[in-house]
Amino acid sequence: MKRYETLARDISDSILAGTLKCGDQLPSVRVASTSRGVSPSTVFQAYYLLEAQGLIAGRERHGYFVVANGHGLSPVSTAAIPPRAEITTVDVSELVFEILASVGQRKVVPFGSAFPSPLLFPTAALARSMAEALPKQDRWSAVDTLASGLPALRREIALRYLINGQQINPDDIIITNGAMEALNLCLMAATKPGDAIVIESPCFYGALQALERLNLKAITVPTHAETGIDLVALEVALQEHRPSACWLMTNFQNPLGSSMSDEKKQALVNLLAAHEVPLIEDDVYGELYFDNLRPTPAKAYDRHGLVMHCGSFSKCLAPGYRIGWTVPGRLFRQVARLQLTTSLAASSPAQEALALYLSRGHYDHHLRMLRSTLAGNQRKMASAIARYFPAGTTAMEPAGGYFMWLKLPDSTNALQIQRLALEQDISLAPGPMFSPRRDFTNYIRLNYGHIWDEQAEAAVATLGHLISHRR
């Protein structure tokens, strides 16, 4: 480690430990240089690195300040008429598998894909981090720090929380084989077969498949395209069905793109805490915001260790690395043990490479570019849809992520459109994938996270034509 990296690490450790708090001024370069016995340029380099990592910020003529903490609240969402929750068994896996299998071919326009384009990730920089990190790897760490993940990576993840205003102890983080494993471990820790679980309607099909696999019943609670889950309906569901857990996405929900306001997140956490129900919070799109600040996770309002926050690098940095994590709160021990007996640990080279990459402060730069591309693509797709889709189509334009949820004219059969589109080498995700009873028959989810080109534009036109003529 170079001298400035050591200094930067000392300072970030102080921030992580709470010794340096948000708003605290760092010593001037001159003072730090004297007190640390290093050159002024070493101090400058350390401060630049910390700034790139988002931990401190320079203010002109005033020096450097710690900025790692929370942000203001966004406005309360408008209330909606609360339809009732429904309890049901889940039987959608077969449909989901069929459709996922159809997406995998490269010649297909990937509107049905679950990932952004792999061309948008810093593959080469990650490969360099890997090449640099592996030869330095502590050989013993391959066998004796398997459990819960590489300490250096858990530290970097804790720093990301800190930048967003949350004090998370690195020891409370468990690194997993992608967020999918994190979510599944949390679900297993919180439930036993036959239990009922609150999910959103519509919701991520992976949640539906997990429920089906673990013989859990689904309590579907209506979820609004702008403001997220309906809290009134949720409260009724909690009283009537006594669920073991609630699994939802607070930010850029898949497929809706909806985000809950901070007040609503807080109300959600309080409501669930009053019923002693753990919240499994799937926050894999949280870093892909188009506004100025990362939306807060519900975890930030957790006072009882009941929120099991799950994140991942798969959607915003390194899809193939399969590195996610969870901060499972009071069920930490159960989750850790379940991991030990199911997959043991996540892959160590991937963890080493990500830890080094993050410590170098490259991540935020990459994220800014990625967000800007995604936001631009959303505008292009929205405008193409407006041009080519029939009247009666409505589209949500979420403030982050890379999915657009479209309501097609009432009589449209999304599954039929999906099959016809695939014949023309265009994939899409039909609404019934996102519901335990295959509802949302006239909805589709389109992915705008791929390179926007003439082929994409033409594919939207083709879809519009199919929808106009086939319902």
Next chain:
Amino acid sequence: MKRYETLARDISDSILAGTLKCGDQLPSVRVASTSRGVSPSTVFQAYYLLEAQGLIAGRERHGYFVVANGHGLSPVSTAAIPPRAEITTVDVSELVFEILASVGQRKVVPFGSAFPSPLLFPTAALARSMAEALPKQDRWSAVDTLASGLPALRREIALRYLINGQQINPDDIIITNGAMEALNLCLMAATKPGDAIVIESPCFYGALQALERLNLKAITVPTHAETGIDLVALEVALQEHRPSACWLMTNFQNPLGSSMSDEKKQALVNLLAAHEVPLIEDDVYGELYFDNLRPTPAKAYDRHGLVMHCGSFSKCLAPGYRIGWTVPGRLFRQVARLQLTTSLAASSPAQEALALYLSRGHYDHHLRMLRSTLAGNQRKMASAIARYFPAGTTAMEPAGGYFMWLKLPDSTNALQIQRLALEQDISLAPGPMFSPRRDFTNYIRLNYGHIWDEQAEAAVATLGHLISHRR
């Protein structure tokens, strides 16, 4: 890819496809050079690479021959008096977790460890493979060939099977996050909660924990330290308890070190097939043999797709990489789908690095060194035990792996010895970890897979002293 690598790959593809069969002679260097339009030295290099990979062998003055196939049979094991199988619920996880937690400290002599020493693995060579493979990685493969694993690695694993005489199609292999995930996916695919499963007695504690987690009942079948599971007792258990699956280790069983003869493996496969019971075959130690040939897996005798063979690189090449695999036979589709909904896929950088490392033909050289070290360590540990342990101790000296299973004098309490040893910074695995009802109270398993030095020698002496004075 260099010219000789392309040529070697063409030839290994022909072997894989069965076009070139065991015993077939390869064209002479002169002929191949002419027919392929490459230089003789390119042909030589290709043949050397294939020889390093174990696919062909040169015979003096006769040229090169394909050698990838099976080997002779080992002698039939002696029969033993068959005690009866028992059916029971499993409640050992807590004990296992306690003991595993005690093993993790570096100052502790790691006789209780589950892994060989990380210093015995080719960490630097793997890091070089990684540094070379990642920049060449197809960026799309990170998102669209996630399922079932990297084709290049599945091909290399199929070649390993071929060297040992088995024709396995790369498409029938699923790469997993270590063998632990492979075994768990196979178990989930073959069972539903409440089912009864045949396991060995004693058996790998990971199997016990998996059963406990999935609410499965254990049918424990007596297993002999030399010859493996008792087939007579197994047959009775199959008739009486109608299990959903049988999970066992055919080669260098953990903890016993026992291996089944080829005839017995064949009889096992036939017996289970007659009852339509899938065999989950945990073969993670199979490459660590001390004799001349790799022992055959039971999978080699599978005619009905009922054997779910599970392997791994964690015990013999790269523990932290978490790459294992399964060839699940007729339950392939169920296993693949379970993986998609639990962890999605194994980490792609680890797969890329291993595929390249294996393709270069380095693996067998490394394995030869590793086996020789382990065999030497076993002799040293056995001789130290003979010197320091009290009369009444008996030890199995398996023909592979890195575990020695010891029966201590009858009145010895292995759990007490484990605690006392840990106070002296020596770990060990007490017998009760390997049984659903915590039997084997006077047995211990010792790991000889670490560097054998004066500290190890002294630790055996300390253990001997503790056992002599504390029973």
